[in-house]
Amino acid sequence: MIKEKSSIPEIWTQKLTKIYGRGETSVKAVNKIDISTEPGVHGFLGPNGAGKTSTINMLIGAISITDGKANVKGEAAGSVRARRIIGFLPQDPAFYDNMSGEQYLNYIGELSGLRSSEAKKKTLELLEKLELMGARERRIEKYSEGMKQRVGIAAALIHEPEILILDEPTSNLDPIGRKKVIGDIKTLSKEVSVFVSSHILSEIEQMCVNVTMINKGKIVLADTIKNIKKMHSIKGGRNIIILDTSSNEKVIQQLKEKDFVTNTWIDENDKKIYILSKDIEMLQKSIPKMIIDNNVILREFHQPETSLQDIFIEIMEEEVNNE
C-alpha cells in the first residue's frame, strides 16, 4: 500500500545546528540546515564528515540540538512520542552477541513499546520476511555481516514505525549484500517513509526520488534527482555526445571543422568519437546529415546521462574553488 501524501513533512528541520565543544576548539558539525521530506525514500548525501550522522543523531534524540528546530511527523525530535514513530538503523549496527536473532528482536520489540505477545508475533513475521527464520536460534555473533544488517533493519521495523531512518545502511556490505539491502529498502518504501543517508551516490540514485546534499554541515543542494540532473545539464556542465560509425576517422575530420564543436576525440579504449559542444541541439541536428553525406554506417549515437556522482563531485569542486 502506497502512503498518501500528507501536508505534514515526514522530517522537518529549521536552522538545525549542532556544535561540539566550546570556545575556540568548538566544531560546527551541522550549520543551520533546513530539511523537509515527503513520503517515499529521501536520500541524504554527503562526503564523510559532512554532518549526516550528527543530523540523524539529532533527529532520533541521541544527541542534543544546539540550535534550531527539528520535527518528525510534527513531533519534536528526541521526544518519546517522536521516538515511537521512528525506526532507526545506525551506521554500524551493534548487537548483543549473547542473544539469538529471535531473542534480540523480541527484546527490541518490547523496548519499542510492544506487548510481549505482539513482539513475539512481529519477530516471527520479520524473520520470515527477511529470510532469517533458519538462523533465528543462532547467536548473532555467528551471523554474517549481511544477516546482521537484515537483523538491524528488522529491529528498526518491529514496532511498525512511520518513518525509517537509515544511516549508511550498505557501508559494511559486499556487493551482493548491498543489492539485497537496496531491494529491501525499495520494497519497504511502499509502506513506510525512508530517510537514508549515504556517501555511495549510485545507490541513492537507485532508491530515491528526492535528495538533500550536505557538505561541511551546510546544505548544498535539495531537490528531486530528475530536477538536479536537468538543472545541471542546462547549466552547461556536460554537453557530450558519443558517436560510433563505420569510419570514425572520416567523421571526426568533418566534426572538427564545425563551429559549435568545442572539442572532439576518439577514445583510446572504446574507439568511439566523443564530441563536446557548446550547442548540443545544433550538434544533434547535424550528425544525421553528416552520416548520410559521408555514406557511413551509424553504430551508436547517444548523449550519456550525467550521474548523480558526477554532479556531486562537481558541486564539491565548486565549493572548494569558492573558498
Next chain:
Amino acid sequence: MNATEPNPVKPKLREINPFPGISSTPSFALFKKTLIFDLCTVKRLIMSVVFMVLVPALILAFTPPDVLSGDEYLVQLLGFTTWYYNFAIMFPIIIIGATGPLISEELRSGTLLLLVSKPINRTRIVLSKFIALCVFGIVVSFLSLSIISLFAVMKYPFADIGEYFGIFILYSLVITLFFGGVTMGFSSIFRRPRNVLMLPLALVIFSFLVMMMFKPLLLYGNNWYEKYLLYNFDIGYHFANIFLMIGKAFVPLNTLLDYFGYIFWMFGITTIDFEGGGTDLNQLITMILWFHLYI
C-alpha cells in the same frame, strides 16, 4: 516543499500501546534483559556464589566440633566471616564487577545508540538497570546465605542462625545501592571496564582493608580518629553502623553486641560514640552525604 515553512500542526498519533501495564513497558523490557542476559548468567551466578561461600565453608569444615560449645560461638564465628569476608570484601567486589559493564559496555559496543533511539528516557534506562542490579544482589546474597546456613546446620544441629538471614539480605541491599551506584556513575563516564572498576575497587580496599590496618593507630594514643572526626570519612565505619541499625530491628541489642562485637570494635563503633543509640541518624546522614558526593 519549502523547508522554511512554519511548523505544521501536530496530528493525533496512533498509540502503539494505549493501556501500558508494567509488563509491557520499555523499562520492564530493559530490566528483564539486564537481569537475564547481563547479570544472572549461569557462569556469573555460580562464580559469585562460590566466592561468597568459599571462606565460611572452609572455616566450618576445618573447625573442630569441640571448639564450639553452642549457638553463640557458631553465630560469632559465622557472623564475623560472613560480615567481614562476604559482605565487606567479596560482595562489594561482585557487585562492582557486575555493575561495571552495564552501561560502559553499551557505550563501547555502540548498542547505547539504539537504546536511546527507543521510546525510553535516559533516567529510566539507568533506573531499570539499577533495579535489575539490586535484584541480582539479593539473589546472590540469598543463595550464598542459604548454602552457608545449610552447611552450618548440617555440621552443628543446634545452630540457630536463621534470624540473621534477614539482616544480611537487607544489608546486602545497602551494599548494592552504594557500590552499585558509585560504579554505575563511573560506568556512564568511561568506556573501558578497567577504568570503571578502578576507583570503586580502590574504595573497597581502602575502606575495608587499609583503614582496618591503620585504625588502631588512629583510635588509641591521641585518638585522632575521634578528635578530628576522621570516622566521617571512613566508609567501613558507616557500613558497620548501618549493619547495627538493621540488626537492632531484628535481634536484641545485647545479643547483637555479643555476636558481632568484634566487628563493631574493629570499625570503631563501640569505641567512639556508641551509647545504645542516639547517634545512628547522624551516621546515616553522613552516609547519604557520601553517597551524594559519589553520584
